Amino acid sequence: MLTPLPTIRTQTLDNKLLQDTRIRLQVLRLDEIHQVISGNKIFKLYHYLENVVNNTVITFGGAYSNHLVATSFACKQQGINAIGVVRGETPAILSHSLQQCIQCGMKLHFISREQYADKESDAFTTMLKTLYGDCSIIPEGGYGMKGAAGAAAIMNYIDEDVTHICCAAGTATTAAGLLLNAKPGQQVIAFPVLKGMTDMEHRIHFLTEGKFNPEQLHIEYDYHMGGYAKKTTGLIQFMNDLNDEHDLPTDFVYTGKMMFGVMELINSNFFPVNSKICCVHTGGLQGNLSLPKNTLTF
Numbered sequence: 001m002l003t004p005l006p007t008i009r010t011q012t013l014d015n016k017l018l019q020d021t022r023i024r025l026q027v028l029r030l031d032e033i034h035q036v037i038s039g040n041k042i043f044k045l046y047h048y049l050e051n052v053v054n055n056t057v058i059t060f061g062g063a064y065s066n067h068l069v070a071t072s073f074a075c076k077q078q079g080i081n082a083i084g085v086v087r088g089e090t091p092a093i094l095s096h097s098l099q100q101c102i103q104c105g106m107k108l109h110f111i112s113r114e115q116y117a118d119k120e121s122d123a124f125t126t127m128l129k130t131l132y133g134d135c136s137i138i139p140e141g142g143y144g145m146k147g148a149a150g151a152a153a154i155m156n157y158i159d160e161d162v163t164h165i166c167c168a169a170g171t172a173t174t175a176a177g178l179l180l181n182a183k184p185g186q187q188v189i190a191f192p193v194l195k196g197m198t199d200m201e202h203r204i205h206f207l208t209e210g211k212f213n214p215e216q217l218h219i220e221y222d223y224h225m226g227g228y229a230k231k232t233t234g235l236i237q238f239m240n241d242l243n244d245e246h247d248l249p250t251d252f253v254y255t256g257k258m259m260f261g262v263m264e265l266i267n268s269n270f271f272p273v274n275s276k277i278c279c280v281h282t283g284g285l286q287g288n289l290s291l292p293k294n295t296l297t298f
Contacts, residue, residue: 008033008157010278013246023266024276027248028157031255031283036100037077039283040167040174041070044142046150049078056081056135058128060119063088063095064229066284067141072106082106083132087116096289143171148207151177158278162186164271166262167280168193168254170228172200174282175217176207182216189218191258195227223261229253229287235260236295243298251284252291 009029018025030039037045048057057080061068068084075082084101090110098108109131111119118124125137139147151174158165165182166189169175175190182188192200200219204212225232231252239256243249250256262279265271288296 010157010159011246011248013248015245017263017266021266021269021271022273023271024274025262025266026159026162026276026278027259028154028278028280030154031249031281031285033283036073036286037070038285039066039281040151040154041066041142041283042074043150043153043177044147044173045071045074045138046153047146048136048138048142048144048150049074049080052080052136054133054135055079056083056132057138058083058085058132058135059138060085060087060116060140062086063091064097064287064290066097066287068106069097069100069104069286071138072101072104075106076104081135083128083135084108085116085119085128086110087113097286100286139171141171141173143173143203143207145207145209147171147173148176148180152181154178154280155181158280159276161276162278163275164189164277165280166191166258166277168258168282169197169200169219170194170254172203173207174280175200176204176212178280179204179212179217180208182212184213187216187218189220189262191220191223191261193224193228193254193257195224195230197221197224220261220265223257223264225257225260229290238263240297243296248281249285249298250281251287253287254284255279255281 011027011029013025059071072082084106086108160183164187165178167174169190169192175188178188225235238260239250250259
């Protein structure tokens, strides 16, 4: 991997609900891997940062992108030149995420939202390579077969007797990777964090080249809380309660929503008795810095 991985902790949760439903619930604490390049990011970036063309990568994200921060740090660590194409005009004050990117040596290239929507076109790619020369391009969020292949390694840290693996889904790359390496009988449950993300199956089919059992995939579409980076008072209260009860900090964009959904599904008897669930904590805690002070108690 990009940085030597420590022993990844699996945290077991316990409360009255879990005892009453006879559910075993674990959280794979990928958020503890590293202070900056934490969670699933180190896995998704791994294959993209092999054999980089002209020692330069270009990637994409918004002003609060965990992916941009992780890529900037990984590139600094590897001695690779990094360029971040940022959605939106140059702001008067840079977000803490973009400031971190600059501190890691990433060059930022701001474009309008209209241009950003066209970022995957051949014309846009040609424009970038005209400006910055031939290089390696990493899709937003590490989306792609290389990202899924890297994410597949997450399964190496999950017990073989786990029956359900749960993860938040942004680009679907992590869910696809988990499916690539899931054992027969294990089910991957994805919780999309974007409103109206109806192409999950199509994305996963592309990312895995169809090499997965559709019966092992379940998608819960009802836990986006209004859309990407949206939140509700109920979600914030749940996150605070979860940390108070289990010493488990989560972010409001990804893992908080996934854990909220998992607990609701347990409460509604979605999971069979004696199920063993592993929730993948995909990191991104730095995203909580965008919240007003004292919103979270951790």
